[in-house]
Amino acid sequence: xxxxxxxxxxxxxxxxxxKGSVALVPTMGALHEGHLSLVREARSRADSVIVSNFVNxxxxxxxxxxxxxxxxxxxxxxxxxxxxxxxxxxxxxxxxPYPEPFKVDVGPLGRVLExxxxxxxxxxxxxxxxxxxxxxxxxxxxxxxxxxxxLAIIRRLVHDFNLGIEIxxxxxxxxxxxxxxxxxxxxxxxxxxxxxxxxxxxLSKTVECxxxxxxxxxLRNKENSSSVTWDYRLAVNPATFEEIDDAxxxxxxxxxxxxxxxxRLIDNASVNLVPSGIKETA
Ligand code: PAF
Numbered sequence: 001x002x003x004x005x006x007x008x009x010x011x012x013x014x015x016x017x018x019k020g021s022v023a024l025v026p027t028m029g030a031l032h033e034g035h036l037s038l039v040r041e042a043r044s045r046a047d048s049v050i051v052s053n054f055v056n057x058x059x060x061x062x063x064x065x066x067x068x069x070x071x072x073x074x075x076x077x078x079x080x081x082x083x084x085x086x087x088x089x090x091x092x093x094x095x096x097p098y099p100e101p102f103k104v105d106v107g108p109l110g111r112v113l114e115x116x117x118x119x120x121x122x123x124x125x126x127x128x129x130x131x132x133x134x135x136x137x138x139x140x141x142x143x144x145x146x147x148x149x150x151l152a153i154i155r156r157l158v159h160d161f162n163l164g165i166e167i168x169x170x171x172x173x174x175x176x177x178x179x180x181x182x183x184x185x186x187x188x189x190x191x192x193x194x195x196x197x198x199x200x201x202x203l204s205k206t207v208e209c210x211x212x213x214x215x216x217x218x219l220r221n222k223e224n225s226s227s228v229t230w231d232y233r234l235a236v237n238p239a240t241f242e243e244i245d246d247a248x249x250x251x252x253x254x255x256x257x258x259x260x261x262x263x264r265l266i267d268n269a270s271v272n273l274v275p276s277g278i279k280e281t282a
Contacts, residue, residue, distance in 0.1 A: 001081060002051075002077055002080055002081050002084045002085065002086060002087050003085065003086045003087070004073075004077060004086075004087055004089060005050075005086050005087065005088045005089070006089055006090065006091070007090060007091075007094055008090055008094050008095065008135060011050075011086075011088050011090075011135050011136065012135060014050075014086060015050075015135070015136055015137055018047075018048050019047070020046075020047030020048065021045075021046040021047045021048070021139045021140065022046055022047070022048045022049075022050065022136065022137065022138045022139055022140075023042035023043075023045055023046035023048070023049050023050070023138055023139070023140040023141070023142060024042070024049075024050050024051075024052065024132060024133070024136045024138035024140070024141045024142070025038045025039050025042050025049065025050070025051045025052070025084070025141070025142045026052045026054075026128075026129055026132050026141065026143070027051060027052060027053055027054075027076075028053070028054060028055045028056060028069065028183070029053040029054070029055060029070070029071060029072060029073060029076050029089070029183075030069070030070040030071070030072050030076070030183035030186070031053075031072070031075070031076040031079045031080065031183075032181050032182075032183065033173050033181055034144055034146070034172070034173040034180075034181035034182070035051075035079075035080075035144075036079060036080070036083070037144075037170055037171075037173050038142045038143070038144060038170050039051055039080050039083045039084055039142075040083055041142050041168060041170050042083075042084075042140065042142045042168075043083045043084075045140050045142075045168065046138075046139060046140055048085045048086075049083060049084045049085050049086075050084070050085065050086045050087075050088060050136050050138070051076075051080055051084045051086070051087045051088070052087070052088045052089075052132050052136070053073065053076055053087050053088065053089040054088070054089065054090055054095065054128065054132075055069050055071060056095075056124060056125070056128040057092055057096075057124075058096070058101070058103065058120075058123070058124030058125075058127055058128060059120075059121050059122075059124030059125045059128065060121075060124070061118050061119065061120060061121065064118070065184075065187075069183075070183060070186055073089055088132075088135075088136070095128070095131065101127065102127075103123050103124070103126075103127045104123055104126035104127045104130055104157065105123060106122045106123050106126050106153055106156075106157075107156075109122075109149070109152060109153055109156060109241060110122035110123060110126070110153055112241055113149055113232065113234070113236075113241065113255060113257075114149050114150075114257065114266070115149070117231055117232075117257070122149070122150070122153050125150055125153065125154075126153060126154070126157050129141075129154055129157065130157060130161070133158075133163055133165060138165055139165065139166065140165065140166045140167075140168060141154075141165050141166070141167055141168070142168045142170060143167065143168070143169055143170070144169070144170055144172065144173075145169045145170060145171050145172055145268070146172045146180055146181075146182070146266065146267065146268065147266070148238075148253055148255060148268045149241060149255070151167070151169050152238075152241060154167055155167050172267070172268075174200065177193070177197055177200075178197055178200035178201065178204065179193060179196055179197055179199075179200055180199070180200065180265075180266075180267045182265065184263050184264065184265065185263075185265075187261070187262075187263045188260065188261055188263055189261060191227075191261075192227075192260050192261040192263065195225075195227040195228055195260045195261075196228075196258075196260045196263075196265055198225065198227075198228045198258065198260075199256045199258060199265060199266075199267040200267060202218075202219075202233065202256060203254060203256065203267060203268070203269040205218055206218065206254050206269060206271050207271070209271070210272075210273065210274050211273055211274060211275070211276045211277075212235070212244055212245065212246050212247065212248040212249070212252070212273050212276070213246045213276055215235055215252070215254070215271065215273065216235065216244070216245075216246065219233040219234065219235060219254070220233075227260060227261075228258050228259070228260055229258060229259040229260075230256075230257070230258045231257040231258060231259065231264075232255065232256070232257050233254075233255075233256050234254070234255050234256075235248075235252045235253065235254050235255070235271070236252065236253050236255060237252065237253075238251055238252070238253040238270070241253075244273075246276070248273055249273055249274065249275050250272070250273060251270055251271070251272055251273075252270070252271050252272075252273050253268055253269075253270055253271075254268060254269050254270075254271060255268045256268065
């Protein structure tokens with residue numbers, strides 16, 4: 001049975017009552033199978049599991065979907081009932097009592113890619129995650145690998161502020177079609193869901209590109225499509241998030257972002273690139 005914790009004060013009292021290890025799963029609610037895989041992972045690693053459920057206004061830019069972001073608290077509670085001990089679902093004014101809250105400056109890693117397209121987004125994410133960490137004081141925190149840049153920024157947050165929290169990244173959960181699970185998929189029509197497969201289909205083609213030049217050719221070769229507007233299709237060094245060049249060898253992260261029916265979708269996959277001329281045999 002999951003206990004609903006609606007205020008910061010009650011979370012602090014609840015946390016003080018816990019013994020043993022604590023895992024936190026930060027979410028914005030509208031939970032689906034992808035979130036459940038994070039909660040299950042948390043359950044397998046700690047004595048107590050707290051899920052936070054808070055649509056964080058600081059990470060939405062003007063004109064983004066803050067107001068219409070799905071809020072489904074009752075369903076969310078039911079979904080995690082067998083796995084989470086508590087769900088922290090505070091009001092905005094409880095998390096941010098002042099109109100202009102102090103924020104975390106995330107530096108260059110927060111200004112490229114998603115951060116360039118969504119200015120201030122990662123500062124908002126890092127600020128709320130830092131607050132959640134300070135309130136829930138977890139030993140472990142679990143995040144999805146779908147938001148790869150977010151995961152890298154949270155690892156840096158923990159490192160740079162010496163928070164001593166183990167950050168666990170859980171692989172992307174996909175629908176049978178290959179579409180990565182996302183709360184924003186609920187905005188798509190049936191046709192939109194089909195068009196959105198362009199992302200996972202492109203990722204599946206990266207296995208045919210064992211070298212950096214082949215991979216970069218695939219990513220640059222955009223076919224014209226009226227239904228999918230690409231924001232980026234890039235391969236980066238997973239440690240620095242700098243774009244790779246033709247000479248790159250080793251693990252690369254392919255990052256995709258696109259708009260389908262006006263809905264922003266992201267997806268990614270890791271690939272291991274060998275030197276040009278030496279192709280791995282199956
Ligand atoms: O990934 C999300 O759902 C959010 O960015 C997070 C980490 C819960 C912070 O609001």
